[in-house]
Amino acid sequence: MSIGLNVIRHRFNAWLKKRLPLSEEIQLSQKRIFIFPNKVGFLFLVLLGLLLVTGINYQNNLILSIGFIMVSLFVTSIIATYQNIASLVIKASACDACFVGDTVSLPLTLNNPNKTSKAGLFVGFDHSHAQLIPVVESQQNIRLSYVPQQRGYINVPKIKLFSVYPLGLLTCWSWLYLDFNGVVYPKPVELPFRSSDGEGLDDTDQSIQSGMDEFDGLRMYQKGDSLKRVAWKQYAKTQQLMTKQYLDYQGDERCLDWSVLSGFDVEYRLQVLCGWALQAHQQQSEFSLKIPGQTIPLGSGEQHLHQCLKALALFNYGVKK
């Protein structure tokens, strides 16, 4: 594609974006709706022209009158096609957090405030891979698949909503810049963990201690053992207090430190930190995260993990684009 065309496309997209700002909920108004005859419409017009010429040449008023009715149908269909998608409300709900390169499904809700149902709608990122929504009575939930390419707040490209209903002569469409309120984590890179003192973490360093994982056996109850771990069934049989023993990888305390990775570029550092965080979470280690401007104290569990991943995703991100 030539550079000139790219410039035009860029300008157009910029204009479109300014005209149609990003938001969570969009009501299709005349400002947002575009309408133009499509290929079928032009075929119709060609045949209509032929019919009118036939009517003129044979001086046949009846053929002409059918021609006029068809001209008029074309005009009516402009309004009908427009009305079919006008005032539709499209709402973006929050999508799940995901990693760069994963497929995420974006939840959309279509609300029809009118009494008459909307029909034959297509929604998609491009014209040829659009998803059909045959009828929207009052509300319809759909999901669009999307693969994010950038970390940060999810930045979905413009979505096209279009319809040719009822006569197929015109395409009526709108561009949706929707804000899905999701966070995209960096794509994790799996590297062996390095702590801030420069030591690697080998498998040999992980001592097996009594933890919460695999059931290993029973031992005599000792003072301080949790009552939850007492094998009560055993006690009922033998009147002896036994404690259940589990195999566990000892969760050590890790500090995921930005400065360890000096020399790599920012994005790569974030990806490695992301990988480490996942690794640590998997191994049930407690970990803390230290990146410039933000430190997340030692912790563990899903919530902690997501907090750390979100911090990585939004590092130096500031605002949504």
Add this chain to the structure above:
Amino acid sequence: MAFNASLIPQPTLVFLFFNVFAALMLHVTRLPLWLIVFSLAALSWRMFMFSGRVPKPNWYMKLALVSAGFYGVYASYGTDLTIESMVSLLIAGVMLKPLEVEKHQSSYLLIFLNYFLCALLFLFDRTPLDFLLVIVVMTLTLGSQVLVHLYDQPNRMASLKLGFGLLLKSLPLALLLFLVLPRLGPLWTLTVPTQSGVVGLSDSMSPGSIAQLGENDELAFRVKLLDNPLPMNQRYWRAFTLSEFDGETWQQGRFYQANRASDFFNDDQPSVRYEIMIEPHEKNWLFAIGGSKPLTPEITVHSDATLESRKRLYNQWQYKVESNISELLPQSNLSRSERIRYTRLPSGSNEKAQDFARQLNEQTADLPQFISALRSFISDKDFSYTLSPGTFDGDDQIDEFLFESKSGFCSYYAGSVAFLLRSIDVPARVVLGYMGGEENQLSNALSVYQYDAHAWVEVFFEGQGWLRLDPTAWVAPERVESGLQRAIPSEFQGFKSQSPWLRELRKRWQAFDYYWNDWMLSYKGNQQQAILQDLWGERTANELIGILTVAFVLLGLGLFSFLWWDQKSKPVSYEQKVYQALFTWLVTIDAANQGAVDRKSIAIPLHLKGLTMQGVCRELTKRLPHLEASLNALNKQVSAALYQPNANGLDKSKTRQLLSMIKILKKTV
């Protein structure tokens, strides 16, 4: 496009094919049998494809089918291009199209061709009923076009309803276009005739030629009398004259244009002005009574006083004529060549008749006496008037008629009398045309049908001109006084019910048909101008263009205001207005802090979303600590208006006050 490449569900396809079938049925009376079978076979094949037992046609099957269609049309119609053959070819094509319609994209052409096929019916039939049928099939097709766009959730009734609704909504504009759009002349000359030819007079007269018309009740033309009435026995509509006789057939000679258009028209004589709406007969001749002066351009007056259109009439046409009501066509004398032409007979034909004429001539003193002798011969003897006289095999058909069978219809009598006159060297010619015309008081017009076709004689009186003689009137006066139906009720093929209300109904229908013709079929040119003038008075072309422009601008404005009104945003409460002002301020500050030029170019950060009024004020205070007091006051005022006991929310003036306060605060930053 992928969305168009999806398969059409079966119910939609069945409905679509039903419409194709309906369009076929519109044309069915005119199509050759093989084409109907061919079409039905193609449609059934497509239907059987649903069950999967019948395969899809592959490319060589399709090729074979298309070739078969072409060959069939060629075999039925030959190589001459006619409207019928072209329409049949189109029908063959449309009927094969369903075989390859599977996806949305391929259905459109079929639908559009179906519309086209419907409209082409009007090349052949133009009655109100035909129009109604076409509208019905078009509505069905429109329904199927909507149905296609319901994709995999087809709903026939809903689609039909919507299609009909669209049609109704389209009618006002269509009516406007019909009324105001000027009718162009043909863009190029069309010389494609219809196959069957059109029923009507043929340009020669051999025995039997008019009898066929006697059985035809199609309309030939209509006459609207513009001033005086025209008595029944004067309704001799001349089409053309026959001057050449070869012993069997009367034929047209060559004619020359008259010196002046009004050669045969006498201003002093009583005259009648009328307008004729002629059905297309694909020839040039026009109809008029007696000596006529055409009031419409493009009409030639011939030396035999007949009128001719400069163009062949492939379409309905209207023209105005003024004619003398007289049996005599004035012409002072004949040129030598004319005298020879109008007295010439083939030698040795019909000897008996020639002898009879000479004998009669010797017994009578002058021409009027000769004619009255002829008259008594024909009316006294046992001559009879019938449409089925049987055939004559011999060479001397006039002898056979006059002295043996003595039964025949107008062309027999006219031909024989002209022959007898020529036998005694009196110039005479046969005139072909129509006699009569059914009156309709409702539409104030005469309808002339094909069964009114007639032949009569004109005989030349020296120094005076051509006198009309109708020998048929001698034998069957009822034919002239009250029409064919009274003359031979048993053989009459037209409308003959005696029931009064049926007759009344027919009258009303005819009147409606007349207005249909007047308004729908021949609405153009002068008539259009007259109507438009009636509607908005005398206007020049420029004024008209001005009015139309204004109308279209108003229409456009109307459309835009409708769209604007249609999308009008929901009303915003006063609290929302204040909140929005504060929130916008907050986001603008953030945008400026991040170096963005425009507030809209950044998205609202997550942590700012869903803030309460108080929250917004808190965030603002964080960024603008020096305004803490003012912001707190603002928040308190809003809260007070909303949450205090007896509070009714913000009112208009309070809101205005708050908004201006925010404005002032903004300026202090």
